Amino acid sequence: MSLSFCLHPLTGSTQGRLGTLKLSKTDPSTDSQLPECIETPTCIVPTQRGTVPHVTPDHFNTIPGLGAVVMFAEHLVEQRSHPVLRYSNTSDPSTGGDGHHFFNLAHHWLCLDMRDPRQQHQAAHHSNKFYRAETISGVKPVTLEDYLDLVRALQPEMFVALADDLNSLDETEGRFKRSVGRTLQWLDQCLAQRPNPTTGVWGVLKGGPLLDQRIFSAQQTATRPVDGFLLNDLSLAKDVALQQEWIKTSVAHLPLDKPRMVYGMDHPFSILDAVSKGIDVFDSYYAKRLAENGQAIAFHLDESTLKSKSDAEVTSASADGNNSTKLPLTRDLNDPVYKADFTPLDRMCSCYACAHYTRAYLHHLFITEEMLGKVLLMIHNLTLFADFFKYIRQSIQQGTFDQQVSRFKDTYDSYSH
Amino acid sequence: MTRSTTRKATSPLLAPGKVSRTRTMTSSSESVPANPQSPYRPHDYPVVAHSESPALRFEVLARCSVTKARVSKLHLPHFTADTPMFMPVGTQGTMKGLTTDQLRDLDCHVILGNTYHLGNRPGQAILDQVGGLHQFMNWDRGLLTDSGGFQMVSLLKLAQITEEGVEFESPHDGTMMLLTPEKSIDLQNSIGADIIMQLDDVVSSLTTGPRVEEAMERSVRWLDRCIGAHKYPERQNLFPIIQGGLDPALRRKCLEMMIARDAPGYAIGGLSGGEEKDTFWQIVSLCTDHLPEAKPRYCMGVGYAEDLVVCAALGVDMFDCVFPTRTARFGNALTRDGGIVFKINRYQDDFGPIEEDCSCYTCRHYTRAYLATIVNKETVGCHLLSIHNIAYQMRLMRDIRTSIMEDRFPEFVKSFMKRYFVDQGKPYPEWVVNALQSVNITLATS
Numbered sequence: 128m129s130l131s132f133c134l135h136p137l138t139g140s141t142q143g144r145l146g147t148l149k150l151s152k153t154d155p156s157t158d159s160q161l162p163e164c165i166e167t168p169t170c171i172v173p174t175q176r177g178t179v180p181h182v183t184p185d186h187f188n189t190i191p192g193l194g195a196v197v198m199f200a201e202h203l204v205e206q207r208s209h210p211v212l213r214y215s216n217t218s219d220p221s222t223g224g225d226g227h228h229f230f231n232l233a234h235h236w237l238c239l240d241m242r243d244p245r246q247q248h249q250a251a252h253h254s255n256k257f258y259r260a261e262t263i264s265g266v267k268p269v270t271l272e273d274y275l276d277l278v279r280a281l282q283p284e285m286f287v288a289l290a291d292d293l294n295s296l297d298e299t300e301g302r303f304k305r306s307v308g309r310t311l312q313w314l315d316q317c318l319a320q321r322p323n324p325t326t327g328v329w330g331v332l333k334g335g336p337l338l339d340q341r342i343f344s345a346q347q348t349a350t351r352p353v354d355g356f357l358l359n360d361l362s363l364a365k366d367v368a369l370q371q372e373w374i375k376t377s378v379a380h381l382p383l384d385k386p387r388m389v390y391g392m393d394h395p396f397s398i399l400d401a402v403s404k405g406i407d408v409f410d411s412y413y414a415k416r417l418a419e420n421g422q423a424i425a426f427h428l429d430e431s432t433l434k435s436k437s438d439a440e441v442t443s444a445s446a447d448g449n450n451s452t453k454l455p456l457t458r459d460l461n462d463p464v465y466k467a468d469f470t471p472l473d474r475m476c477s478c479y480a481c482a483h484y485t486r487a488y489l490h491h492l493f494i495t496e497e498m499l500g501k502v503l504l505m506i507h508n509l510t511l512f513a514d515f516f517k518y519i520r521q522s523i524q525q526g527t528f529d530q531q532v533s534r535f536k537d538t539y540d541s542y543s544h
Numbered sequence: 545m546t547r548s549t550t551r552k553a554t555s556p557l558l559a560p561g562k563v564s565r566t567r568t569m570t571s572s573s574e575s576v577p578a579n580p581q582s583p584y585r586p587h588d589y590p591v592v593a594h595s596e597s598p599a600l601r602f603e604v605l606a607r608c609s610v611t612k613a614r615v616s617k618l619h620l621p622h623f624t625a626d627t628p629m630f631m632p633v634g635t636q637g638t639m640k641g642l643t644t645d646q647l648r649d650l651d652c653h654v655i656l657g658n659t660y661h662l663g664n665r666p667g668q669a670i671l672d673q674v675g676g677l678h679q680f681m682n683w684d685r686g687l688l689t690d691s692g693g694f695q696m697v698s699l700l701k702l703a704q705i706t707e708e709g710v711e712f713e714s715p716h717d718g719t720m721m722l723l724t725p726e727k728s729i730d731l732q733n734s735i736g737a738d739i740i741m742q743l744d745d746v747v748s749s750l751t752t753g754p755r756v757e758e759a760m761e762r763s764v765r766w767l768d769r770c771i772g773a774h775k776y777p778e779r780q781n782l783f784p785i786i787q788g789g790l791d792p793a794l795r796r797k798c799l800e801m802m803i804a805r806d807a808p809g810y811a812i813g814g815l816s817g818g819e820e821k822d823t824f825w826q827i828v829s830l831c832t833d834h835l836p837e838a839k840p841r842y843c844m845g846v847g848y849a850e851d852l853v854v855c856a857a858l859g860v861d862m863f864d865c866v867f868p869t870r871t872a873r874f875g876n877a878l879t880r881d882g883g884i885v886f887k888i889n890r891y892q893d894d895f896g897p898i899e900e901d902c903s904c905y906t907c908r909h910y911t912r913a914y915l916a917t918i919v920n921k922e923t924v925g926c927h928l929l930s931i932h933n934i935a936y937q938m939r940l941m942r943d944i945r946t947s948i949m950e951d952r953f954p955e956f957v958k959s960f961m962k963r964y965f966v967d968q969g970k971p972y973p974e975w976v977v978n979a980l981q982s983v984n985i986t987l988a989t990s
Contacts, residue, residue, distance in 0.1 A: 177918070178922050180924070181923050210911070210914060229911070469673070483644070484682055487680070491665060499638040499641050
């Protein structure tokens, strides 16, 4: 094992876990700009083709509290042979380097995964030999060796073991079972053949709608020397309640001392529920989806903001004759109500966008479909999303997580996003 | 204006560098009364000519001893710009995905906004409420706006020009609307740019006959209406636009009338519309010969590298063009060896930057190989190319300025052109050879 995960002593009645992910071996010779450790619960930032969507790294690097990004091999096999595979072999030592250099993401941990969970996928005809990756240039058969070649080239801090991903609930029971078995088989191969033993490996939990298979998958994966567990099939669940059910089933059979990551939580309420079920790492796709639609995150979990919001704004909202006394989770910048609103996006936020631009300007950018709108909202949304996790950690630390969650749910309108 | 200094545009063998020097007496550097509103700040560099207007001070610091090129400081209400300069175009109050911090890092001194677009969105009322475009878009340096007339004519099919103004069909509700000189200035006053442009009667540079003269004469009348309507001459500089098509006589007539209005600076308009390049440079050169030495000259819509170098040699100070950012959106990067087209499966093994010695953010951090995998796919790819392309333009202008200051501009021009054309296996364009010859630079054709 190569990542260390340290669970802080559980406090009070709080169900959430507070932990620290740490690189077990940092090379003392390098002038590494990577964070030494990442506090959990946290979020990991999904990239597209190796880049954080919309935001160039000069701005991305200024967003506090984001420790890691995840890259998807599916994007990198779009073309026959991605240049990153040859980058580390270049004879010129000044250009030789790893994924951090190649993708200009020197300040964040890299995680490599195969499938972008947020991309639309069709069928999943993986075989023992080939993972069939769906790209914009067609289906590409990828072998385990191909995948590990990417691991070798990127030298990420951690990667997700290849998994037999299914993309539809309509698959047969037999197929779901085979998926569990093949995923374990690929996991064992990944663990045995990983190019660098200090690279962390996340094992993927499968089982789909079959509870016994979910349990079996979790139990079996837990016997392997993995560094963490990933649930990447939650988008198959029909609703939020079922997602939480699946999480509960899988997590019940995992050891306490290793981190658990999920993809696909797209609502702060669901995230809070999943935290209380023992999930440590989430993806930040939600922040990006909102940004692309012109929606700014407007929710805060910290105590003082929640208090002032519930005291002031909620009452004023009801005074306005608004039926709902709850606050919206997001702010839609396309709304003409912001046309002449020269206040910052969010008074509580200190991000680059809030420090320099107004709601009226952002409204203008979205109305005119200018690219800067998405850039600025991405900065803002990632900042507040990272903050959200900071306050999750803080409230777990202070033993007030449960109260904060119920206060949060009382304050914000669940459907307003 | 004295006709005696006028060169015939068609006689490139005259030495215009000397001609233009004889004209510097229009602006000797002595005792101009101090203006309390002036953006001018004390300095310790020598000034060879200068002019002062309520919202602008222009100081020529150095002149090329061979060509008509010069280096100047343009003190504007929001910023002191170095010229010759290139001004990137941010049509709707934003520069194609770049933040204003990134524009500052790129050393942009002045950027453009388009009055027609800004008048539509966010609209005049919003701009009035917020106190102008600087505030609205968080830009603390120089801004320049056009009159809106060009967009009317180029974007709207049904535009009709009368003495009153430009009549056009609203693209929003189909009603007929009228852009008058007064309305254009009113809008530009609300936008609040450091430099604003008169509404001119735009005709295609390919138009011939009496319409060209009519447009020129009308542009002068509209200039007077613009001057009359301008509410803030103490903080916004209204530039006339020299018209007259491709007819040297009309151009001279226009120059004479507009120079008589004693504007803070002048634009050369009605070009870059598909005319012969040899005609283009001759008209530019004719205008720079006549325009006051100590006032800034702005050549509208020019942005190709070779055009910038040639026009700087002809004595132009300011340029704007959508080209660097637009071409970035199509996956093209600018280099001193010519353009690079990024396409999938190209530059697969090229782990160098776009340009070896470019210090822009993109070149410091990205390989061509990686850029090729994201341009045209990720908006970040577009941002990174825009950053490089603007940096390329800015460096070109810096190189021009430095070489003029060190009086080695002709050498710079020759090595630039050799690398840009000959080293790429291309012959020098004939018009470039002719234009440079007119200012005493001979490009050696092998």
